[in-house]
Amino acid sequence: MDSDKKKQINATQSFAFRRIEKMHPIRMLLYLSMIGIGVLFFILTVAFARTGGFNGDQFALPKFFSVSAILLLFSSYTMSKVPxxxxxxxxxxxxxxxxxxxILGILFIGAQLIGWNEMSKTGVYFSGKASGTYLYLISALHILHLLGGIIFLSFMLFxxxxxxxxxxxxxxxxxDPFRHLQLSMLNSYWHFMDFLWLGLYFVFLFLA
Incomplete structure (x- = not known):
């Protein structure tokens, strides 16, 4: 039984390595970038959680953060149709x-900026409490990374x-196989950014 399990594990590892070897270098670079982005946001989310959020404060997550989450969900649907x-x-x-x-991606950014305005009206500023600083920072970094996707999306659209x-x-x-690769990478990155924001949104919702 042990030898059979070892053979099965070795076969699985061999298959995984073969898939990695066949992967296009640009796709590999994208996946590594996505891992790096995921780690960055995980660290920032943990740091935000360690501040205790907004416990004890009269704070509600901006309504436009919820709107932006819905917009990204719709954008994920429209992008899924492309391949x-x-x-x-x-x-x-x-x-x-x-x-x-x-359009949905641009509207998402607009909704985020309106959300920032909502926060400032409730007394939550970037230079204020640590929890507020992290909230602005995480949102801004997500916008920045999404902008990379928007630029590439604009190129593919035109x-x-x-x-x-x-x-x-x-x-x-x-x-052209390279165009197919580009569309596939755009699709992967866009869905990644969408689900990343949804994860962040639920963390904010829970801690706020």
Missing amino acids: GLYKKEKLKKMSRYLALTL KTIYVSSDGVRSLIFIR
Whole structure:
């Protein structure tokens, strides 16, 4: 039994290593970046939790933080449609979903900024209590990382709109494995940022 278990473990490890070896270096870099981002936000969230949140204070999490969470959920849905439309070679429809995702991402940032304004009106400032400082900092860093996704999303959107107007360019775009890789990476990163914010939101909701 022990030898069978060892063989099974070795086979699993061998399969995992083969998958890593076959992975494109850029995709590997993205995954490492996502791990780094996850660790950064975990450390900041723990630091925020150690401040005790806003216990004893008359503080409610900004309503627009809830709005922003809903906006990101919708953006995750619209982004999830993109890979399927790419495979079906429906570039014009794909560009519409990319545009919707971009709009929702920008609205998310707007909702976050309004949320900051809500906090300042209730007396929670960046230079005030440590809990308030961490709340602003975590939100700002998430916006900063999401902006990276928005910039790349904008590039892919304009590229898709450009090629969709010409049959030859569309065919080259669809058959290009690098474009497929770019869309796949954008999809992964966007969902990661969405679920990262949802996790942070529930932590804030619990501690606030």
